[in-house]
Amino acid sequence: MFSILFAVQQMGWLQPLELTTFDYLLAEQEPAPPHPKILVVGIDEADIQTLRQWPIKDALLARALRSLLEQDAAMVGLDIYRDFPQEPGHAELLAILEDPRIIAVSKLGVDDSSNQIDATAGVPEARLGFIDFVLDPDGVVRRGLLFAKGRQHVETAFAMQLALHYLDQQGVVPSNPRDKPGFVLGESHFRPLEGHSGGYRDINASGFQILLSYHRHPLPAEMVGFTEVLEGRVDPEKIRGRIVLIGSTAESIKDLHLTPFSRVATTHVHTPGVLIHAHILAQMLDAAETKHEWQFMPQWLETLWSAVWCLVGALAAWGIRRPLWLQAAALVSLAALVGVHFYLFDQGVWIPLWSAVLGLLAGGLSVFGGRFAYQALHDPLTGLPNRVKLAQRLRSLRRRPSRRHVALILVELKRYNLISAVLGPQCGDTLLVETARRLRDIADEYGETGWGRWCGDLLPARTDGAQFALLMYRKTARDAVETIAKALHRRCSEPLMIAGEESFPTASIGVALGNESDQRNLLQDAHAALSHASALGKLVEIVDGKIEAAEIESFQTERELHSVVRKSNGELPHLPEFKVYYQPIVTLETGRISGFEALVRWQHPKRGLVLPFEFVPVAESSGMIVTIGNWVLLEACRQMQAWRAEFSDLLISVNLAAPQLIHPQTLNYLETVLNVTHLPPAALKLEITESATINHLETALNVLSVSRSLGVSVAIDDFGTGYSSLAYLSKFPVDILKIDMAFVRNMDASILDSSILRSIASLAQDLGLKIIAEGIETERHLRILRELQCDYGQGYLFGKPQTASEAEALLRSHPIW
Numbered sequence: 001m002f003s004i005l006f007a008v009q010q011m012g013w014l015q016p017l018e019l020t021t022f023d024y025l026l027a028e029q030e031p032a033p034p035h036p037k038i039l040v041v042g043i044d045e046a047d048i049q050t051l052r053q054w055p056i057k058d059a060l061l062a063r064a065l066r067s068l069l070e071q072d073a074a075m076v077g078l079d080i081y082r083d084f085p086q087e088p089g090h091a092e093l094l095a096i097l098e099d100p101r102i103i104a105v106s107k108l109g110v111d112d113s114s115n116q117i118d119a120t121a122g123v124p125e126a127r128l129g130f131i132d133f134v135l136d137p138d139g140v141v142r143r144g145l146l147f148a149k150g151r152q153h154v155e156t157a158f159a160m161q162l163a164l165h166y167l168d169q170q171g172v173v174p175s176n177p178r179d180k181p182g183f184v185l186g187e188s189h190f191r192p193l194e195g196h197s198g199g200y201r202d203i204n205a206s207g208f209q210i211l212l213s214y215h216r217h218p219l220p221a222e223m224v225g226f227t228e229v230l231e232g233r234v235d236p237e238k239i240r241g242r243i244v245l246i247g248s249t250a251e252s253i254k255d256l257h258l259t260p261f262s263r264v265a266t267t268h269v270h271t272p273g274v275l276i277h278a279h280i281l282a283q284m285l286d287a288a289e290t291k292h293e294w295q296f297m298p299q300w301l302e303t304l305w306s307a308v309w310c311l312v313g314a315l316a317a318w319g320i321r322r323p324l325w326l327q328a329a330a331l332v333s334l335a336a337l338v339g340v341h342f343y344l345f346d347q348g349v350w351i352p353l354w355s356a357v358l359g360l361l362a363g364g365l366s367v368f369g370g371r372f373a374y375q376a377l378h379d380p381l382t383g384l385p386n387r388v389k390l391a392q393r394l395r396s397l398r399r400r401p402s403r404r405h406v407a408l409i410l411v412e413l414k415r416y417n418l419i420s421a422v423l424g425p426q427c428g429d430t431l432l433v434e435t436a437r438r439l440r441d442i443a444d445e446y447g448e449t450g451w452g453r454w455c456g457d458l459l460p461a462r463t464d465g466a467q468f469a470l471l472m473y474r475k476t477a478r479d480a481v482e483t484i485a486k487a488l489h490r491r492c493s494e495p496l497m498i499a500g501e502e503s504f505p506t507a508s509i510g511v512a513l514g515n516e517s518d519q520r521n522l523l524q525d526a527h528a529a530l531s532h533a534s535a536l537g538k539l540v541e542i543v544d545g546k547i548e549a550a551e552i553e554s555f556q557t558e559r560e561l562h563s564v565v566r567k568s569n570g571e572l573p574h575l576p577e578f579k580v581y582y583q584p585i586v587t588l589e590t591g592r593i594s595g596f597e598a599l600v601r602w603q604h605p606k607r608g609l610v611l612p613f614e615f616v617p618v619a620e621s622s623g624m625i626v627t628i629g630n631w632v633l634l635e636a637c638r639q640m641q642a643w644r645a646e647f648s649d650l651l652i653s654v655n656l657a658a659p660q661l662i663h664p665q666t667l668n669y670l671e672t673v674l675n676v677t678h679l680p681p682a683a684l685k686l687e688i689t690e691s692a693t694i695n696h697l698e699t700a701l702n703v704l705s706v707s708r709s710l711g712v713s714v715a716i717d718d719f720g721t722g723y724s725s726l727a728y729l730s731k732f733p734v735d736i737l738k739i740d741m742a743f744v745r746n747m748d749a750s751i752l753d754s755s756i757l758r759s760i761a762s763l764a765q766d767l768g769l770k771i772i773a774e775g776i777e778t779e780r781h782l783r784i785l786r787e788l789q790c791d792y793g794q795g796y797l798f799g800k801p802q803t804a805s806e807a808e809a810l811l812r813s814h815p816i817w
């Protein structure tokens with residue numbers, strides 16, 4: 001969960017929230033009075049109207065500068081460009097600019113304008129400062145650029161030049177600390193803002209930037225008019241010993257900028273540039289004199305800050321079990337987080353808020369969600385996996401392509417009901433807990449991997465009441481199962497102390513052996529073995545007959561398939577013993593048929609109609625599925641093209657098996673079929689399972705990508721049943737997700753399956769993929785899937801797989817569901 005939080009931070013999704021919070025906190029601060037050592041001479045609209053000129057002539061500027069210097073201004077900053085003479089009076093202005101107390105300006109072009117403006121000729125570099133501002137993505141000036149790389153050397157900002165010259169007069173000079181970034185000025189250490197600190201992500205942090213505090217908002221300094229200076233109407237005490245900035249404040253000059261206060265301001269939304277320079281100057285002087293520099297956290301400390309609150313949320317969710325107390329703890333933690341954040345901000349430290357809030361919630365929700373998922377799959381009394389978890393593991397093992405064997409051992413305690421009745425339910429619970437412990441010990445002792453029950457090949461579980469299970473998954477399951485079953489029986493029959501008395505439990509054990517293609521009834525076989533052991537009074541009963549029968553049947557099926565498939569000759573296969581059945585696919589929004597899925601059947605001369613599950617696995621393992629699948633593709637496309645002459649816009653879905661998918665001639669054959677049948681590529685949809693691509697991922701992806709480039713749609717079949725679905729979904733070039741019928745059929749009985757179904761539907765909608773839901777059998781299923789905005793449906797409610805003639809008759813009836 002923390003990795004997701006870190007990714008959200010790195011992608012910059014929280015930056016707007018952090019900056020908005022920064023703005024509102026600044027606006028809520030108690031403003032300080034104007035700085036006593038700074039004076040701003042503003043040229044407003046009234047001054048321009050009175051003087052009837054803009055730009056201001058050099059003579060008037062020279063006169064104003066002379067007046068300020070004669071009244072003992074400590075420094076004068078001229079925030080007016082003079083890259084071109086404004087006669088009359090240019091020579092007089094140049095003479096005045098030679099005074100070492102005057103700082104002139106230039107423009108580097110580092111802001112969005114990218115226009116460079118040279119300073120007045122003759123002014124030395126030591127008395128030049130650039131007036132560029134760095135803007136955030138929303139156009140707000142929250143950062144101050146103190147130093148920047150110029151054309152030939154490092155340039156100093158206008159406000160910084162004024163501060164350095166003024167402090168130099170006071171005997172304060174900057175210094176570079178050892179082994180630390182930034183510089184020391186007076187009592188404060190200034191550190192540069194990085195591209196991933198201060199709540200920012202991926203900003204241009206070139207040069208030396210700091211966060212602006214705007215501590216003296218709205219006016220960082222006392223203001224007088226330019227005309228007042230010219231006419232001598234300014235009290236000399238306001239000028240003597242102060243830093244004087246001269247610049248435009250008129251809206252018509254358009255030297256106006258957004259600040260953090262613009263968001264909440266009702267008037268004066270924009271701030272003149274000269275006032276922003278005054279803010280920066282005031283911040284530098286305050287920090288140098290009072291050690292009150294505005295601080296921010298580097299990226300690693302921001303990450304640690306978020307991690308701490310993530311841990312707080314996780315610990316609260318872990319330690320508190322009652323829902324009301326958990327809600328109260330969440331509110332208290334959130335209030336504490338906000339309180340600490342406000343306190344730090346009040347102390348001049350800015351650290352992001354929303355990343356910590358998200359961390360707090362993520363930590364709590366991850367633990368809460370993990371606990372909920374754990375409780376859904378584990379027995380609350382013993383802590384063992386429950387029947388649902390056991391069934392999931394069996395399904396997972398059945399889907400894994402492997403030669404390993406599986407054994408399921410069921411243990412039933414015979415005296416549980418007697419002990420509970422005589423000694424009480426709590427003693428019965430004690431027996432169950434002790435049995436669970438013994439089952440874990442057996443798993444640890446006989447498991448082949450070193451991590452025991454966590455990652456081992458023996459999974460203990462409690463299935464129901466006094467019944468436990470031990471699932472084994474290994475290559476040598478048949479050899480070891482009898483030894484483990486006897487050890488388990490011996491361990492579970494050992495006496496134990498219950499309520500101060502020695503009790504002697506007894507157990508019956510049933511074992512079912514299977515392989516990964518024969519687990520459909522493994523749990524049923526284990527129950528049968530257990531019942532048989534109980535009925536006969538045997539300690540252990542092992543059932544293994546079905547495996548041998550299945551192996552014989554598989555061998556016979558393979559022989560018969562070979563005799564049929566080898567009769568097919570030529571480029572296009574011809575398999576008369578096979579039939580294509582068609583199951584309707586319905587557009588859920590309209591309730592009308594939008595197409596069919598082609599399903600193969602084997603019309604066996606002796607066994608009759610053979611369903612796919614009886615011969616397709618054999619065909620896949622022997623490689624004959626390529627010929628059979630190619631024939632199904634050809635016949636389905638021919639039939640669909642025939643139907644489209646009368647029923648336009650129909651689609652045909654054809655399953656593509658794993659051997660077909662990786663066959664080198666698959667793409668050539670696909671193009672041949674489309675050319676022979678004249679079926680438009682857009683009318684064909686290929687269905688694959690993600691497990692079919694795992695072993696040959698690159699080849700499979702190439703086939704699917706080329707198929708899509710031809711105009712053929714691609715769907716992932718049985719989505720949600722494979723352990724790799726989400727991991728490979730981003731790599732598959734797919735258009736449609738086909739939800740496995742198990743989730744639809746069990747949506748009423750299983751909260752877990754219903755939740756998974758809703759999650760898959762939401763995921764597909766977020767990714768822009770269409771959804772086909774299989775296994776729709778009732779009107780309730782149809783109504784729920786329409787509420788989930790599934791696009792298509794398929795199931796017995798609309799029709800079973802049927803012959804081409806039956807499907808055509810269905811089309812002619814124009815059904816609507």
